[in-house]
Amino acid sequence: MTLTGAATIAGVMGWPVSHSLSPRLHGFWLEQNKIDGAYVPFAVSPDRLADAVRALPALGLAGANLTIPHKETAMALMDKVDETARRIGAINCITVNPGGVLAGRNTDGFGFMESVREGAPGWNASAGPVVVIGAGGAARAVCVSLQEAGAPEIRLVNRTAQRAADLAAEFGAPLTAVPWLDRDAALEGAALLVNTTSLGMAGQPALELSLEALPSQAVVTDIVYAPLETDLLRIARDRGHSVVNGLGMLLHQARPAFKSWFGEDPAVTPALRAHVLEAVP
Ligand code: ATR
Numbered sequence: 001m002t003l004t005g006a007a008t009i010a011g012v013m014g015w016p017v018s019h020s021l022s023p024r025l026h027g028f029w030l031e032q033n034k035i036d037g038a039y040v041p042f043a044v045s046p047d048r049l050a051d052a053v054r055a056l057p058a059l060g061l062a063g064a065n066l067t068i069p070h071k072e073t074a075m076a077l078m079d080k081v082d083e084t085a086r087r088i089g090a091i092n093c094i095t096v097n098p099g100g101v102l103a104g105r106n107t108d109g110f111g112f113m114e115s116v117r118e119g120a121p122g123w124n125a126s127a128g129p130v131v132v133i134g135a136g137g138a139a140r141a142v143c144v145s146l147q148e149a150g151a152p153e154i155r156l157v158n159r160t161a162q163r164a165a166d167l168a169a170e171f172g173a174p175l176t177a178v179p180w181l182d183r184d185a186a187l188e189g190a191a192l193l194v195n196t197t198s199l200g201m202a203g204q205p206a207l208e209l210s211l212e213a214l215p216s217q218a219v220v221t222d223i224v225y226a227p228l229e230t231d232l233l234r235i236a237r238d239r240g241h242s243v244v245n246g247l248g249m250l251l252h253q254a255r256p257a258f259k260s261w262f263g264e265d266p267a268v269t270p271a272l273r274a275h276v277l278e279a280v281p
Contacts, residue, residue, distance in 0.1 A: 001031070001038065008037035009060075010261040013044040013052055013074075014067035021276055022065055025254050028275050029266040037062075037262050046073065053077045057100030062261035064094050065254075071106075071137065078104035084148065087171075088140045093257045108138070109145030111253025112223070116192070118252070118268070119244030120219040125149035128191030128218075132156050133183070133207065135163040138223055139196040143171055155190070157183045187214040193236075195222045200230035202281065207232050211239055222246050226280050247273060247280075 012022045018041070026039035042064065044052040049070055054077075056064060066074050071090035075081055078091065081104040085091045091104035116123060130151050132139055135158035146154055154175045158164035164177035178186045187193060193214060199207035201224045209232065214220075220236035225246035233243045251268045258266045 003038060004036050006036060008035070008062050008262055009040070010037070010062045010064055010257075011040040011042050012065040012067055013042045013049070013070055015043060015045050015069060017041045017043045017067065020067055021250065021279055022067070022254065024279050025251065025272070025276050026258060028272055029254075029258055029264070030262065033262070033264045033266065035262050035264065044070065046070070049073060050077055053094065053102065056094065056102065057096050061096060063096050063257070065257060066092050066094065075104055078102045081105070084109065084144060087144050088137075090137055090140070092253065093260075095257075095260045105256075106141060107253045107256045108141035108249070109148070110256060111249040111251070112142050112194075113145045113149060114252035114255075115248030116219065116221055116244050119221070119248055120242040122242070123192060123219045125151045129153035129155060129189055130192040130194065131178075131183075131186050131190045132194050132196060133199075133209070134158055134196035135160070135167045136196065140167065142194055142196050142223070143167070143175060147171060147174070151192075155186045157186055184210040185213060187211065187218075190214060190218050193218060193220045195224065195230070195232055198224065200224050200232050202226050211236060211241075214239075214241070216240055219244065223249055225250060228277070228280070247276070251276065 012020050023039055023041050030037050075091050079101045085106035088106045091106050093105050093107050095103045097103050130146055155178045156164045156168055157178045159180050168175040168177040198204045219242045221244040222230045222233050223246040224230050228245050237243045
């Protein structure tokens with residue numbers, strides 16, 4: 001890669017950032033589209049986040065992604081934040097607009113919806129109730145996107161009941177909180193099941209859930225992508241469900257960011273998946 005003096009630069013801020021797959025992902029698209037640009041990892045400690053964000057316009061950068069632990073705190077540093085990100089309560093993408101105006105948004109929910117639409121084309125948000133496992137940051141993005149897409153019912157199941165109740169109260173209809181102990185029965189009549197917790201991830205405990213009550217046409221998706229096929233997805237696939245793994249959400253959330261910085265609408269292709277997967281442990 002050779003940059004000219006006119007190159008467009010963006011990156012990702014995280015702490016740590018070394019685990020981030022985003023440089024690999026955006027780097028692939030930059031090369032494929034022969035763009036005079038670069039996407040670099042920025043290791044930014046929480047106490048330096050404000051300095052780092054303010055440096056974006058000062059350095060003439062196009063923008064940046066945010067990853068753990070900056071997604072919530074960066075929101076207050078923006079000049080404007082779109083409605084979806086405001087509801088989610090976190091941003092994952094900053095675009096430096098003309099005049100150095102910092103615009104924040106959250107593309108995680110978009111990535112989730114696009115991934116499910118790609119992986120399970122027969123599903124749509126009005127197909128029936130959705131069961132969401134977890135009530136953390138990822139669940140917020142998933143729930144907002146499902147709510148915006150018109151899901152008729154969202155059953156929120158979380159180990160800590162209060163957290164699910166708080167989220168259901170904050171987001172309102174069609175969210176309802178379901179006790180953790182009732183999670184098997186909550187699958188009855190559902191059209192989509194989403195695991196937003198880290199359960200099932202390599203090194204984490206398994207998600208203990210019986211799919212007995214889940215209708216056979218229901219789609220099962222996991223936001224975990226390491227391993228690519230979690231026990232939940234393997235069991236669901238064996239039962240004949242359409243399954244969608246967590247890699248698509250990661251890939252699709254990056255598309256609007258790439259477009260806003262580098263001007264091209266990039267494609268999620270098998271070659272991109274293979275390239276990113278090479279770096280997944
Ligand atoms: P993220 O931003 O990735 O969603 P988070 O905000 O830490 O991360 O949320 C993690 C989610 O996984 C929570 O819903 C958490 O449940 P609690 O609210 O009860 O903590 C869930 N989770 C993590 N470990 C879990 C476990 N061992 N059993 C059940 N749920 C678990």
